[in-house]
Amino acid sequence: MKPVPKPTPETQPFWDGTAAGELRIQRCRACARHYFYPRPGCPHCGSADVEWVRASGRATLYSYVINHRPAPGFEDDGPYAIAVVELAEGVRMMTNIVGVEVVPENLPLDLSLRVVFERRGDVHVPLFEPTEAAGPRDRPERPAEATGRSNPGPTG
Amino acid sequence: MNIVIAGAAETDEVGRLPYHSTMGLHLEAARNALADAGMTKDDIDGLATVGTPGPVQIAHALGVTPAWLDGTGVGGSSFLFHVRHAAAAIRAGLCRTVLITHGESGRSRVGAARFGMGADSLLGQFELPYGVAGPPTLFTLTALRYMKETGLPHEQLAEVAVAQRRWAHLNPRAMYQELITVEDVLASRLVAYPFHLLECCLVTDGGGALIVTSEDRARRDPVHLLGSGEAADSPIISQMEDFTTSKAFRLSGESAFAEAKISHEDVDHLMVYDAFAHVPIYGLEDLGFVGRGEAGAFIAEGHTSPGGRLPLNTNGGGLSYTHTGMYGMFAIQEAVRQLRGEAAAQVPGVEVSVVLGNGGMFATAATLVLSNRLP
Secondary structure (H helix, E strand, O other), X not given: OOOOOOOOOOOHHHHHHXXXXXXXXXXXXXXXXXXXXXXXXXXXXXXXOEEEEEOOOEEEEEEEEEEOOOOOOOHHXXXXXXEEEEEOOXXXXXXXXXXXXXXXXXXXXXXXXXXXXXXXXXXXXXXXXXXXXXXXXXXXXXXXXXXXOOOOOOOO | OOEEEEEEEEOOOOEOOOOOOHHHHHHHHHHHHHHHHOOOHHHOOEEEEOOOOOHHHHHHHHOOOOOEEEOOOOHHHHHHHHHHXXXXXXXXXXXXXXXXXXXXXXXXXXXXXXXXXXXOOHHHHHOHHHOOOOHHHHHHHHHHHHHHHHOOOHHHHHHHHHHHHHHHOOOOOOOOOOOOOHHHHHHOOEEEEOEEHHHEOOOOEEXXXXXXXXXXXXXXXXEEEEEEEEEEOOOOHHXXXXXXXXXXXXXXXXXXXXXXXXXXXXXXXXEEOOOEOXXXXXXXXXXXXXXOOOHHHHHHOOOOXXXXXXXXXXXXXXXXXXXXXXXXXXXXXXXXXXXXXXXXXXXXXXXXXXXXXXXXXXOEEEEEEEEOOOO
């Protein structure tokens, strides 16, 4: 069984959102900036005047590793991508990349992603998949410069 | 008041020590450091340590009644924080002589704390659900972004492990001493792409201890604390401000260099906590020894290797010497040995050494500027 997050009073609205199929994050009414992880005040300006908003669910791939030594619950997944994505709203969160064969060639940084949700016990966990589902064969050609150095091919 | 490290020692052995408990490693290191300082436990009136079993139990086991305690636990950098806090406490008159201990049965797990965080913790809610499996999947997460932004080729990441093995080759206490090549590193198995096994630190048992006091109380050649700094970034890696540079490295380094009134040209020797191969690259850049994106080439060109102009991690580091889990203590120990002229791979003429320690991945950092003379 994969780990199931346990909400706290501060994070409950986030997990209520994922259960409803929405990615909800916080936004400061005073300085108009979004932030994540859930907390009672704005980390940018210190205001307590904050609200929950629905994020677009669009994101780009900020960084990742492909884990070859699975955590408990992930033994059947094969090597899997633990990623940090940057939401269109500017905040980042950890996730897994799904819906694509997990090899570096398929995962250039800044790849466009969209949120999907996976049920885990009583909680729904946000995962991300490429906006254009693309396998190695039908993936659009990218300039070598965009992928070459940041994603050297598997060397081991 | 001049603050000094008046005693420093590691456990008799480091490596695989299945017959030593965590507590036993703390106490052996403490006894060795007291002997090194020419002191007894009755000279100690302050105690600092981190992790299991904590400062109260260490003090009690040693028969010390401390007037000052510090249990600051911010990961592997904690001992650098302890040195800085001890200096402040001694200057404030809260205590006179502080013992700082580390013992960790990181490999054998004898009398060790259990791993794990609650499912309702920040980590438990926002990172553990994605199958993270400790530092090899967390500390490493920043590297691909760094490589993309700076153009660091993977071969230069591997060069970090190669360079440090050259130092370990000169150190009979190092766990791995055989020289390796970039090809060896890239041929070792993938742990978490892009990191191969040889780009990840060891997991060992061991300990170390320090005695910090005022210069007038030292009974042997002292190592002076010229400056220090401490800082924090995000408690979870996914919320680190910028994956290509460590805010905590920069801020703690700036603070330590400013207090010590030194410039980079004054530094003869450098220790940067190297849990994974990318960390010394961040350390060299964030401390300002090289410009952004230049550290990989700097290491690959041999400048940090034996005979180079900035000897780095001269014990072999966490990648090749030892890594109990909280390595910062061993980085300080090597700096002290180099400043005393006692290191296994001694660099000629070391007068100023800088130690950078990170904790909880990139969550915290502290920097110490140490010297065997006053400016």
